[in-house]
Amino acid sequence: MNFMASKQPENSLLGPEADSQRTLYPYVTGTSVVALKYKDGILMAADMGGSYGSTLRYKSVERMKSIGKHSLLGASGEISDFQEILRYLDELILYDNMWDDGNSLGPKEVHNYLTRVMYNRRNKFNPLWNSLVLGGVKNGQKYLGTVSMIGVNFEDNHVATGFGNHLARPILRQEWHENLSYEDGVRLLEKCMRVLLYRDRSAINKLQIAKITEEGTTISRPYSLKTYWEFSAFANPAQGAVGTW
Amino acid sequence: MFRNQYDTDVTTWSPAGRLFQVEYAMEAVKQGSAAIGLRSKTHIVLGCVNKANSELSSHQKKIFKVDDHIGVAIAGLTADGRVLSRYMRNECINYSFTYESPLPVGRLVVQLADKAQVCTQRSWKRPYGVGLLVAGLDESGAHLYYNCPSGNYFEYQAFAIGSRSQAAKTYLERRFESFTDASRDDLVKDALMAIRETLQGETLKSSVCTIAVVGVGEPFHILDQATVQQMIDAFEIVGEQEGPAAAAGQEASAEPEAEQGGAAAGEGVAPMDI
Numbered sequence: 001m002n003f004m005a006s007k008q009p010e011n012s013l014l015g016p017e018a019d020s021q022r023t024l025y026p027y028v029t030g031t032s033v034v035a036l037k038y039k040d041g042i043l044m045a046a047d048m049g050g051s052y053g054s055t056l057r058y059k060s061v062e063r064m065k066s067i068g069k070h071s072l073l074g075a076s077g078e079i080s081d082f083q084e085i086l087r088y089l090d091e092l093i094l095y096d097n098m099w100d101d102g103n104s105l106g107p108k109e110v111h112n113y114l115t116r117v118m119y120n121r122r123n124k125f126n127p128l129w130n131s132l133v134l135g136g137v138k139n140g141q142k143y144l145g146t147v148s149m150i151g152v153n154f155e156d157n158h159v160a161t162g163f164g165n166h167l168a169r170p171i172l173r174q175e176w177h178e179n180l181s182y183e184d185g186v187r188l189l190e191k192c193m194r195v196l197l198y199r200d201r202s203a204i205n206k207l208q209i210a211k212i213t214e215e216g217t218t219i220s221r222p223y224s225l226k227t228y229w230e231f232s233a234f235a236n237p238a239q240g241a242v243g244t245w
Numbered sequence: 246m247f248r249n250q251y252d253t254d255v256t257t258w259s260p261a262g263r264l265f266q267v268e269y270a271m272e273a274v275k276q277g278s279a280a281i282g283l284r285s286k287t288h289i290v291l292g293c294v295n296k297a298n299s300e301l302s303s304h305q306k307k308i309f310k311v312d313d314h315i316g317v318a319i320a321g322l323t324a325d326g327r328v329l330s331r332y333m334r335n336e337c338i339n340y341s342f343t344y345e346s347p348l349p350v351g352r353l354v355v356q357l358a359d360k361a362q363v364c365t366q367r368s369w370k371r372p373y374g375v376g377l378l379v380a381g382l383d384e385s386g387a388h389l390y391y392n393c394p395s396g397n398y399f400e401y402q403a404f405a406i407g408s409r410s411q412a413a414k415t416y417l418e419r420r421f422e423s424f425t426d427a428s429r430d431d432l433v434k435d436a437l438m439a440i441r442e443t444l445q446g447e448t449l450k451s452s453v454c455t456i457a458v459v460g461v462g463e464p465f466h467i468l469d470q471a472t473v474q475q476m477i478d479a480f481e482i483v484g485e486q487e488g489p490a491a492a493a494g495q496e497a498s499a500e501p502e503a504e505q506g507g508a509a510a511g512e513g514v515a516p517m518d519i
Contacts (some may be wrong), residue, residue, distance in 0.1 A: 103349040103384055103385075106346070109345070109346045112345040116342075116343050
């Protein structure tokens with residue numbers, strides 16, 4: 001009785017924070033997404049892990065989805081917020097299709113729409129806890145951009161989220177060039193994903209690579225990368241630094 | 246149009262299945278001063294006749310820029326036109342802000358038409374008394390639409406609305422097949438000719454008309470008076486060269502033929518590459 005009675009007033013004293021509908025911290029999260037522009041369009045890679053804190057709980061989470069005819073969205077961060085974003089985009093594309101005229105929303109438009117959504121949520125102190133990568137091709141024009149949970153957005157020839165920014169981008173800065181072939185692009189992405197696999201503890205060895213071109217989107221079947229653990233540094237990691245683990 | 250017992254409000258049907266208030270609204274468009282529009286594959290030209298009430302006053306603004314890629318010319322109740330232009334500007338700017346992309350004119354026109362339709366189905370409203378010629382660029386090219394007070398909209402290669410627009414329409418009907426591939430300057434010339442038709446003999450000068458252009462690589466803008474006067478002078482000169490019957494300011498019927506001949510021959514000699 002007493003217990004119940006005290007719950008009510010406390011709630012109202014909290015004022016706006018009484019709204020239990022906000023994201024305060026993420027629960028089930030995806031790790032890095034990496035993407036680059038290549039000759040025919042965009043290549044994007046993400047693993048299929050959904051971590052629950054430090055537990056690698058879900059291992060078949062598809063973190064890249066095709067949006068409309070011209071776009072591909074990859075997300076890291078809170079998986080439920082990603083699913084919410086997919087619902088928003090579903091509605092957006094639906095209304096776009098319902099016009100039934102010759103016009104359609106391209107990757108640039110979708111990217112800017114997402115930027116508005118993310119920024120407006122941030123302003124209400126109720127962010128969608130994701131970092132998004134939006135890529136696509138329309139009328140021969142390739143587009144690749146990213147939006148963060150606070151609404152920071154930009155376009156570039158290669159983008160990444162989370163750990164990808166620290167581990168993958170430097171590789172891409174060195175090795176990316178205009179008009180990569182499909183094979184070279186995939187090889188480059190796999191190189192990045194392998195580094196992330198070795199060094200990011202939330203990464204799992206089950207990934208998908210998605211490609212979007214003027215013709216459409218293809219998301220590969222899940223597969224794993226070959227890894228090599230026999231490096232001498234791995235064999236005796238404490239050698240250089242006594243007391244380390 | 247005769248007064249009858251079914252025309253008091255817009256939500257009353259006549260036994261013949263007509264909404265008289267809507268038809269009266271379309272009459273208001275016919276009474277306004279003329280506005281014309283024509284398009285090629287890449288450009289659209291809007292023109293209108295601007296008559297000031299008196300020498301002391303300025304003339305009414307009938308052409309509005311809605312966005313870099315969309316403009317509108319109105320005929321009828323200009324106050325209604327202004328309000329609708331503000332709505333269109335708002336829609337364009339909101340779309341641009343959200344999507345960083347220009348609003349496709351086809352969608353704007355449908356939104357406008359739906360807005361007009363609402364006023365034909367509410368007893369406490371009245372239809373907008375203005376016809377709009379909406380010119381805009383889309384992914385699929387250049388478009389010209391006519392929005393009616395009834396809530397209908399149509400796409401046109403060329404069109405004229407307002408008083409004495411029939412004369413302009415006749416001219417446009419004769420010439421429209423050449424518009425698709427016409428150059429921008431030829432299109433403006435045709436617009437000026439069409440406006441001249443509605444003036445019924447009055448001299449065409451840049452003070453009585455306004456011309457606006459929008460095209461691929463050319464944002465919507467209203468041409469300044471000096472440029473318009475130059476273009477008028479250019480083809481009027483050619484008209485005079487072509488023979489006595491074609492003297493400028495003569496009967497409207499004689500002129501179109503002579504102009505056509507003049508324009509055709511003139512393209513060879515033309516001093517209009519100014």
